[in-house]
Amino acid sequence: MKGIIYIILGACSYGVLSTFVKLAYKDGFIVNDVVGIQMFIGALLLWGGVLINSRKRTNTNKYLKPNKKEILLLTVVGSTTGLTGMFYYLSLQYISASLAIVLLFQFTWMGVLIEALINRKIPDKGKLLSLIPLLVGTLSATNIFTTGLSSVHWLGFLYGLLAAMSYTIFILLSGRVAVQVNPITKTALMVSGGFTICALILPPTFFTDGKLLIELALKFGIALAFLGPFLSTLLFSKGVPLIGPGLASILGAMELPTAVLMSAVVLKEHVGASQYIGILLILVGISLPKLLNKVIPLEETGLTG
Template structure:
């Protein structure tokens, strides 16, 4: 039952992260772009997490070694690239399609865990993933869409975000549990902002977009889409493992599609609703299986 706390944290983080594609796409109508948004989102989050980490350092024990520090910077680079690629993708394709492609991390992560760490997925995990894949196809309305309506550039950006997200999840689960989550989250966002600045410095250093309206968007996205989810993931993923975390985080799909319907007025049909139900049912079944197994 102790793991239920961490299961809820990862689930909540995925829910919050799922809203981002719609709000980021909405910010594009204000004249902003993925490079600007993703960097400042990470940078502001790093500042907020740093303030909290240093304000609580006397009350919570935890040691950050140089090796862990470098590894966390790498982990942050992975989530930074995920956000950038994902945000770029929604400028070319719908938010619904982008999240469907991002969801491929579900089986990417299990596959990489198997290939790299020899951690063979259980039969229930494989069955659940198969249902999730069916649900993603239905929820993303892939079967009803015309292939020539897709932007290949957008699809490649979304696929890249899925691959880097897989790296982030696996890396996050492998960080030493002795590192407190406040420090872990702060360093992850430092790595994210450093990575994004290194690849987009020319755009970021332009002062044309820096105004009150932009920083309102950046702060909102930093808090809702980065600071809180990063803290939840940093605390929860290492406790419950990459397998169940990758399953739980698929909640981003139904959340993203529902949010796209409300915020962006994207159409959602009956087939998509069925797909969402299949995904939610699969997540609940997997949670029940994990909790039941832990009691045995």
């Protein structure tokens, strides 16, 4: 039960980020500073966690220290987290928070496609079936059936899909690199890599303006960094080993309704019936492969009657 709570809280923490970003934009801050301050403070918080964690003797033999190659790989892989945040926050400049999160969740079918191409193998029936509600749900959630794509800013749509693509790459790579390294150390290196790539593409201006740095950090930076790179990461790192990656991926989808609910309640964005139906279908699509994997083996063994 504890693991379930960890994952749900972690997903909800991620879900509220888009609302904070929209509020920051309304307050006059630009995407360079919003992305930069989140990654910068997030890295500081995580390295603080690494320092505290290194003093605990119980963790000495549990994990291995990363070697130079692993440090480099984690930094490179971490750049995809920075790109995800950068593209996601860029999309929020042009489209609603509820639509942006729907586009980000296209990583679900993108992951299936890329995995199939890498393995040169057709996905199993469960994954293929899940694509139907995922794609129909996406079309419904974008309101394409009622208003068409003309009502959606093409640049926001493109950035949203790029965020999904970079997140897909992160998911595929992060689980294969430095698996024996402490999760906090691993995440600190990845977030540092994410901050570096963001700073190169969208140079933050707050480093040359102390007043801006303090104002930005107090108003939005600390909240964004704590809820995103720091808290959610720790909750997921604690929750996944307790309940397994399958159930964790289903519960992690709570990020989607959380973001939509926050956009409707806090930002007063209009969320119609077709969008709610679309979001429900996306959640069904995410859950379907895991549910089928549990049900089908039982039926085949004759244990369900």
